[in-house]
Amino acid sequence: MKEKVERGQFYTVEDYWLTDRVLKFIKDSGEKTIYDPFAGTGEIFSALREKGYSSFFGLDVDEELGWEINDSLVNIPKKEGIIVTNPPYLAKQSASRKGLNLDYFKGTTYDDLYLIAIERVLEAGNKSVLIVPESFINSNFKDKDRLSSITIIEENPFVDTECPVCVLSFDGRKKGFSEIGIYKGENYLLNLEELEKMRLTPKRSVKIKFNDIDGWLALRAVDSTDPKRKISFSFREELDYDFNKRLKVSSRHMTLIDIKVDEELREAFIEKANKRLEEIREKSNDVLLTPFKGNRKDGVRRRRLDFKTARAILEETYREVLK
Ligand SMILES: C[S@@+](CC[C@H](N)C(=O)[O-])C[C@H]1O[C@@H](n2cnc3c(N)ncnc32)[C@H](O)[C@@H]1O
Numbered sequence: 001m002k003e004k005v006e007r008g009q010f011y012t013v014e015d016y017w018l019t020d021r022v023l024k025f026i027k028d029s030g031e032k033t034i035y036d037p038f039a040g041t042g043e044i045f046s047a048l049r050e051k052g053y054s055s056f057f058g059l060d061v062d063e064e065l066g067w068e069i070n071d072s073l074v075n076i077p078k079k080e081g082i083i084v085t086n087p088p089y090l091a092k093q094s095a096s097r098k099g100l101n102l103d104y105f106k107g108t109t110y111d112d113l114y115l116i117a118i119e120r121v122l123e124a125g126n127k128s129v130l131i132v133p134e135s136f137i138n139s140n141f142k143d144k145d146r147l148s149s150i151t152i153i154e155e156n157p158f159v160d161t162e163c164p165v166c167v168l169s170f171d172g173r174k175k176g177f178s179e180i181g182i183y184k185g186e187n188y189l190l191n192l193e194e195l196e197k198m199r200l201t202p203k204r205s206v207k208i209k210f211n212d213i214d215g216w217l218a219l220r221a222v223d224s225t226d227p228k229r230k231i232s233f234s235f236r237e238e239l240d241y242d243f244n245k246r247l248k249v250s251s252r253h254m255t256l257i258d259i260k261v262d263e264e265l266r267e268a269f270i271e272k273a274n275k276r277l278e279e280i281r282e283k284s285n286d287v288l289l290t291p292f293k294g295n296r297k298d299g300v301r302r303r304r305l306d307f308k309t310a311r312a313i314l315e316e317t318y319r320e321v322l323k
Pocket of ligand 1: 006007008009010011012013036037038039040041042043044059060061062070071072073074085086087088089
């Protein structure tokens with residue numbers, strides 16, 4: 001199991017990732033060979049064989065898989081073809097907690113193996129398609145301007161793990177963010193420039209304390225599987241949750257917040273904060289919020305509101321209510 005996690009050996013068994021648009025991007029590249037530098041059990045090749053491809057080239061570190069051996073997190077050899085892959089995912093924090101090898105993280109600011117893998121793929125110079133965690137969208141990856149599009153996949157393509165994913169199509173050409181579309185399946189949502197403009201940064205102008213057991217304001221920060229119980233601010237008494245027993249300094253899903261608002265203004269404050277949150281969700285098609293594993297019962301991806309964005313919403317609301 002340790003090796004499976006360390007090598008990110010979770011295979012892309014279902015081909016939900018191969019939407020018509022992604023397939024068109026692969027075909028439009030004009031390349032005849034599909035090149036997977038993290039080939040695993042060859043699931044990417046199987047999906048593309050069904051679409052008429054017959055020339056494949058795979059690499060992997062695991063000798064048992066039968067491909068040419070290569071450490072593709074260090075270097076991907078330049079070859080003919082379009083790179084189509086699902087690289088290993090492993091957060092540095094999780095690797096460190098589990099006592100796994102941290103060598104790949106030396107000398108990089110990236111905190112997950114999949115980000116290092118994308119960098120190596122771009123260095124190889126080919127057009128490429130990568131299946132990666134959807135959290136890429138809110139990551140610090142520096143070459144987002146070489147993307148052609150991002151496609152969010154709501155269905156789970158794995159059988160032994162559940163990680164919200166998206167498909168990155170890189171044509172390698174540097175361009176303005178307004179030219180890079182974000183899609184959900186086949187549907188266009190918005191472009192990367194519009195998304196970046198919506199990103200909220202707290203000004204730290206108001207004193208706000210999260211995970212404070214004396215806080216009057218509660219935040220359900222994760223969508224529940226029941227579509228009616230979405231992320232929202234409320235009075236603490238309104239949530240059926242034993243904060244006294246369960247609130248910790250590390251809590252990220254349910255929290256109590258201390259912010260100085262007079263009692264008679266609190267109801268209006270909550271209403272306005274929730275309205276602003278809904279507006280952000282609607283305008284960004286939810287993409288600005290962190291994806292959370294497992295979908296809601298209606299098939300829509302669950303989301304988490306990170307405390308940085310929550311803080312920015314509360315600051316805005318504070319200025320509006322108390323002006
Ligand atoms: C997430 S799996 C994906 C496999 C396949 N592309 C798919 O989609 O089913 C990642 C694969 O990368 C391989 N791998 C992990 N680290 C590697 C490295 N440093 N160099 C090459 N392959 C590596 C693993 O052995 C595993 O087969």
